[in-house]
Amino acid sequence: MPVRLDRSSADFDQRFGAFLAAKREASADVEAAARAIVDDVAKRGDAALLEATAKFDRLTLDASDLRVTAAEIEAAVKACDAATLDALKLARDRIETYHRRQLPKDERFTDQLGVELGWRYTAIESAGLYVPGGTAAYPSSVLMNAVPAKVAGVTRLVMVVPSPDGKLNPLVLAAAKLGGVTEIYRVGGAQAVAALAHGTATIAPVAKIIGPGNAYVAAAKRLVFGKVGIDMIAGPSEVLVIADDTGNADWIAADLLAQAEHDASAQSILITDSARLAADVEKAVEAQLKTLPRAVIASASWADFGAIIMVKNLNDAIPLADAIAAEHLEIMTQDPDALAAKIRNAGAVFLGPHTPEAIGDYVGGSNHVLPTARSARFSSGLSVHDFLKRTSILKCGPDQLRALGPAAMILGKAEGLDAHSRSIGLRLNLS
Amino acid sequence: MPVRLDRSSADFDQRFGAFLAAKREASADVEAAARAIVDDVAKRGDAALLEATAKFDRLTLDASDLRVTAAEIEAAVKACDAATLDALKLARDRIETYHRRQLPKDERFTDQLGVELGWRYTAIESAGLYVPGGTAAYPSSVLMNAVPAKVAGVTRLVMVVPSPDGKLNPLVLAAAKLGGVTEIYRVGGAQAVAALAHGTATIAPVAKIIGPGNAYVAAAKRLVFGKVGIDMIAGPSEVLVIADDTGNADWIAADLLAQAEHDASAQSILITDSARLAADVEKAVEAQLKTLPRAVIASASWADFGAIIMVKNLNDAIPLADAIAAEHLEIMTQDPDALAAKIRNAGAVFLGPHTPEAIGDYVGGSNHVLPTARSARFSSGLSVHDFLKRTSILKCGPDQLRALGPAAMILGKAEGLDAHSRSIGLRLNLS
Structure with a gap:
C-alpha cells in the first residue's frame, strides 16, 4: 500500500520529512571494487578492459573486436521494425529542433571605461556516452544523450554499451546511428568508464562522460570526475x-x-x-x-x-x-x-x-x-549546455589599465600577492 | 630551470605528452579520512562539527559560537583599510555588472503541431560557499563566488570559513558583507562541507556547495555530490x-x-x-x-x-x-x-x-x-548559470496528443514499457 499523508494532520511535517529522507536505493558500497577496475584499466589499458569484459559480460574478445563495425550497425538497422525506426526518426527530429533553440549566443561588449568584455562558447571536442545493456537498454535514451551533443557541435561522440553474452540491442545501434554517434565499443561497467576517461590503445580518451549506469558505473564516474567531465549521477x-x-x-x-x-x-x-x-x-x-x-x-x-x-x-x-x-x-x-x-x-x-x-x-x-x-x-536536465563550455574574454588598452590597475594593485597587495601587483605596476611605471 | 620544448624537434610529441601528463599535485589519498568526518557530522551533527573544529583548528567552541555575529562583521569592516574597501567595492560592482549579462531568458514556443514547449530558469534556493582560511583566504574569491549567486537570485547564501586558533581575516568578512552573504560560520575542512550538505542543529543544509579548499575539502565535496550540487574540484x-x-x-x-x-x-x-x-x-x-x-x-x-x-x-x-x-x-x-x-x-x-x-x-x-x-x-568558469536550474515545459492538447501519441506508443512497446504506451492509449481510446 502506498503511503497516505494528510497535510492537515498534526504529525504531517514529521511524516513528510521521513518520507523525503527515505532512501529508495540500497547504496551498495562498490567504490573499492570500481576503483580497482578503474586503476587497472588506467594502468594496463586494453588488456585490463578485455579481462573485465570476459569476467563480467562473459564475452571473450580481442582488442580488434572491441569496436562495433559499420556492417554490424547496418545489419542492426535492417533488423529493426520499420514503424519503430520511423518513430525513432520522429523522436530524433523533434529532439534536434528543441535543442537547437538552446544554443547560446556569444557576447562581446565594451563598458564605459572602454574595457572589452564578453564570452565565447565552444563545443567539447569529444564525449563518451554510456548506454546500459540488457533490459535497461533504451534506444530513446541514446537519442536523448547523443542529439544534444551533436547539436552543440561535438565532433567525436563515442558510445560504450555492454553486450552480455555477446548480445546487443539492434534498436540501440539504430538509435546510435540516427543520433550521430561516431564510434561504438561493446564494453560496459566501470571498465568502460575507465577506458573513456584514461584511454586505451583501442579507445582514445574523451573529455566528458555522460549517460546512466548501475552502481559500478556511477562509482567509476565519480572517481574519474576531474580527469574528465561527467553528467549527473542518475x-x-x-x-x-x-x-x-x-x-x-x-x-x-x-x-x-x-x-x-x-x-x-x-x-x-x-x-x-x-x-x-x-x-x-x-x-x-x-x-x-x-x-x-x-x-x-x-x-x-x-x-x-x-x-x-x-x-x-x-x-x-x-x-x-x-x-x-x-x-x-x-x-x-x-x-x-x-x-x-x-x-x-x-x-x-x-x-x-x-x-x-x-x-x-x-x-x-x-x-x-x-x-x-x-x-x-x-540541477537541470541534459541540454546542449552540457556539451559546451564558455571562455571569458577581457581586453584592456593603456587607458583602461590605468583606470583599473591601481585598485587591482591594492587588492593584490592586500592578499599578499606582490607579483600580481607588479605585473600591473610595471606596465604603468608605478612599481 | 623550466622545461624547454621545441615544436620542431624530433621528440617533441613525446616530450609534450609527458609534460601534459605530469601531475602537479601529490594526490594524497585522504578519501578515507574525509569519509569518516563526513559520516560523523551526518550522524552526530553539531557535536561532531565542534569536535573536528577543536581538533583541526585548535578552537573550542559551543554551538552558539559557530555563527559569526553581525557585530563581528561590523568590527571587521571597520578594521579594514578604506582604500582596500573601495577597491573591493569597485570589484563587486564590476563583477555584478558583468554577471547580470549572463542571466538567461526563459523560452516558450508553440511548434507546427501546436505543442507548447519551452523552459524556465529558477534560482537555487540556498548555496554554501567554502572559503579557505589562513594564507589562502582571498577576499576577491569571496566576491567571485558570492556575487554570481546573488545575481542569480539565491536567497540564502551561507559562508563557511575556518578560523585556525580563532583568527579570521577581516577582509574576508568585509567581502562577504559586500557580496551579500547571509550567514557565516567559523568552520572549515571536510566537517564544514558535511555540515552544509547534511545540515546540523545550527547550520541548515544547503542545496549546492561551491568554493575551493584543500584535499580534504575536495574529497568531502566529491562524497556529498548527489546529495547536494557541487562546483568543480579546483x-x-x-x-x-x-x-x-x-x-x-x-x-x-x-x-x-x-x-x-x-x-x-x-x-x-x-x-x-x-x-x-x-x-x-x-x-x-x-x-x-x-x-x-x-x-x-x-x-x-x-x-x-x-x-x-x-x-x-x-x-x-x-x-x-x-x-x-x-x-x-x-x-x-x-x-x-x-x-x-x-x-x-x-x-x-x-x-x-x-x-x-x-x-x-x-x-x-x-x-x-x-x-x-x-x-x-x-568545463567553464563560475557564472550565474551555476546558481540557476532549468525546468523544461511540455503541453499538449487533444490534437497534439493524437499527432504524437502513436509514435510514443510504438517506442514504449519497443522498450518493453507497456504502462508508458497505455498512459497514452487510454487517453486516445486506443488501448
Missing part, C-alpha cells in the same frame, strides 16, 4: 502528479504506473485536494495493475514508495512540490500554467490532462534525462 | 602566454611570476615563435625573482612546472594551447583577437599587452573561478 526515477477534482482518475493512475514500471525503486506521488479523486486513483491503480506486463515491478514500487498526499487547497501543494523536487511533475488542474509558475523545483513539467509524461520520454522534443532524487533543487 | 592554477616578437619580455615575465607566486604547484608556460623573446623572458624572470617577496614559492613553481615552448609560427601554437587548455590564456601578439578566435580550450583569455591576468583576478568583472588542470576542455 538515481531512481520519480513522478509527482498534482491534480484537483477535474482530474481523470484512470489517466492519473496510468501515469503513476508508467513511472512505477521502470524500477522497483521508482516513485509515484499524487498530491490532490480531492478525497474523491484520491480514492478513485487508488482503485484505478489496482485495476490497471491486473493486466500490466511489468506488474511485479510496478506494484512493488507503488507499495514501497508510492504516496498520496491530501491538501486542503492547491496552494498547499506548492511547498510540498518544491521539497519533493520531482524529476517529472504533471499538473492536471483547472489552471495548470498558473500553478506551474509558482513551483520552483522540478526537472520537467507536463501541463494539463493531455500531456502524459510518456510523451516527454519519447517524442515531445524536450530531454528525458532529468535530475532525480530531489536533485532538481540544484 | 586544482593548481596555471597561465599560458602566447607571444610573438612584439611581446614585452618584462611584462610577460611579470605575468608568469604572478601565476607562479600562487603556489609551488602553479604552472606558467610561454609559447613563442621568437627565440629572442624566449631568452629575454627567461632573463627577466630571474631578475624579477630577486626582489619578489614570495620568491621561494614562485621560483619552485617556475623551476618545477614552468615551460618555454618554441614554435616555428604562431599557428603551431593553436593545437598546443588546445591540449594545454589553460585556466588563463594571455595573448600578446600583433593580432591577439584573430589568434584567440582559433583556440578552443581556455578558461579565460586576456587579449593584448595591456591586459595582465591580474586585472581579471580582481576588477575586470569576469569571474576568476576558472577550470584548472586541463579541465577547460570540458
Whole structure:
C-alpha cells in the first residue's frame, strides 16, 4: 500500500520529512571494487578492459573486436521494425529542433571605461556516452544523450554499451546511428568508464562522460570526475502528479504506473485536494495493475514508495512540490500554467490532462534525462549546455589599465600577492 | 630551470605528452579520512562539527559560537583599510555588472503541431560557499563566488570559513558583507562541507556547495555530490602566454611570476615563435625573482612546472594551447583577437599587452573561478548559470496528443514499457 499523508494532520511535517529522507536505493558500497577496475584499466589499458569484459559480460574478445563495425550497425538497422525506426526518426527530429533553440549566443561588449568584455562558447571536442545493456537498454535514451551533443557541435561522440553474452540491442545501434554517434565499443561497467576517461590503445580518451549506469558505473564516474567531465549521477526515477477534482482518475493512475514500471525503486506521488479523486486513483491503480506486463515491478514500487498526499487547497501543494523536487511533475488542474509558475523545483513539467509524461520520454522534443532524487533543487536536465563550455574574454588598452590597475594593485597587495601587483605596476611605471 | 620544448624537434610529441601528463599535485589519498568526518557530522551533527573544529583548528567552541555575529562583521569592516574597501567595492560592482549579462531568458514556443514547449530558469534556493582560511583566504574569491549567486537570485547564501586558533581575516568578512552573504560560520575542512550538505542543529543544509579548499575539502565535496550540487574540484592554477616578437619580455615575465607566486604547484608556460623573446623572458624572470617577496614559492613553481615552448609560427601554437587548455590564456601578439578566435580550450583569455591576468583576478568583472588542470576542455568558469536550474515545459492538447501519441506508443512497446504506451492509449481510446 502506498503511503497516505494528510497535510492537515498534526504529525504531517514529521511524516513528510521521513518520507523525503527515505532512501529508495540500497547504496551498495562498490567504490573499492570500481576503483580497482578503474586503476587497472588506467594502468594496463586494453588488456585490463578485455579481462573485465570476459569476467563480467562473459564475452571473450580481442582488442580488434572491441569496436562495433559499420556492417554490424547496418545489419542492426535492417533488423529493426520499420514503424519503430520511423518513430525513432520522429523522436530524433523533434529532439534536434528543441535543442537547437538552446544554443547560446556569444557576447562581446565594451563598458564605459572602454574595457572589452564578453564570452565565447565552444563545443567539447569529444564525449563518451554510456548506454546500459540488457533490459535497461533504451534506444530513446541514446537519442536523448547523443542529439544534444551533436547539436552543440561535438565532433567525436563515442558510445560504450555492454553486450552480455555477446548480445546487443539492434534498436540501440539504430538509435546510435540516427543520433550521430561516431564510434561504438561493446564494453560496459566501470571498465568502460575507465577506458573513456584514461584511454586505451583501442579507445582514445574523451573529455566528458555522460549517460546512466548501475552502481559500478556511477562509482567509476565519480572517481574519474576531474580527469574528465561527467553528467549527473542518475538515481531512481520519480513522478509527482498534482491534480484537483477535474482530474481523470484512470489517466492519473496510468501515469503513476508508467513511472512505477521502470524500477522497483521508482516513485509515484499524487498530491490532490480531492478525497474523491484520491480514492478513485487508488482503485484505478489496482485495476490497471491486473493486466500490466511489468506488474511485479510496478506494484512493488507503488507499495514501497508510492504516496498520496491530501491538501486542503492547491496552494498547499506548492511547498510540498518544491521539497519533493520531482524529476517529472504533471499538473492536471483547472489552471495548470498558473500553478506551474509558482513551483520552483522540478526537472520537467507536463501541463494539463493531455500531456502524459510518456510523451516527454519519447517524442515531445524536450530531454528525458532529468535530475532525480530531489536533485532538481540544484540541477537541470541534459541540454546542449552540457556539451559546451564558455571562455571569458577581457581586453584592456593603456587607458583602461590605468583606470583599473591601481585598485587591482591594492587588492593584490592586500592578499599578499606582490607579483600580481607588479605585473600591473610595471606596465604603468608605478612599481 | 623550466622545461624547454621545441615544436620542431624530433621528440617533441613525446616530450609534450609527458609534460601534459605530469601531475602537479601529490594526490594524497585522504578519501578515507574525509569519509569518516563526513559520516560523523551526518550522524552526530553539531557535536561532531565542534569536535573536528577543536581538533583541526585548535578552537573550542559551543554551538552558539559557530555563527559569526553581525557585530563581528561590523568590527571587521571597520578594521579594514578604506582604500582596500573601495577597491573591493569597485570589484563587486564590476563583477555584478558583468554577471547580470549572463542571466538567461526563459523560452516558450508553440511548434507546427501546436505543442507548447519551452523552459524556465529558477534560482537555487540556498548555496554554501567554502572559503579557505589562513594564507589562502582571498577576499576577491569571496566576491567571485558570492556575487554570481546573488545575481542569480539565491536567497540564502551561507559562508563557511575556518578560523585556525580563532583568527579570521577581516577582509574576508568585509567581502562577504559586500557580496551579500547571509550567514557565516567559523568552520572549515571536510566537517564544514558535511555540515552544509547534511545540515546540523545550527547550520541548515544547503542545496549546492561551491568554493575551493584543500584535499580534504575536495574529497568531502566529491562524497556529498548527489546529495547536494557541487562546483568543480579546483586544482593548481596555471597561465599560458602566447607571444610573438612584439611581446614585452618584462611584462610577460611579470605575468608568469604572478601565476607562479600562487603556489609551488602553479604552472606558467610561454609559447613563442621568437627565440629572442624566449631568452629575454627567461632573463627577466630571474631578475624579477630577486626582489619578489614570495620568491621561494614562485621560483619552485617556475623551476618545477614552468615551460618555454618554441614554435616555428604562431599557428603551431593553436593545437598546443588546445591540449594545454589553460585556466588563463594571455595573448600578446600583433593580432591577439584573430589568434584567440582559433583556440578552443581556455578558461579565460586576456587579449593584448595591456591586459595582465591580474586585472581579471580582481576588477575586470569576469569571474576568476576558472577550470584548472586541463579541465577547460570540458568545463567553464563560475557564472550565474551555476546558481540557476532549468525546468523544461511540455503541453499538449487533444490534437497534439493524437499527432504524437502513436509514435510514443510504438517506442514504449519497443522498450518493453507497456504502462508508458497505455498512459497514452487510454487517453486516445486506443488501448
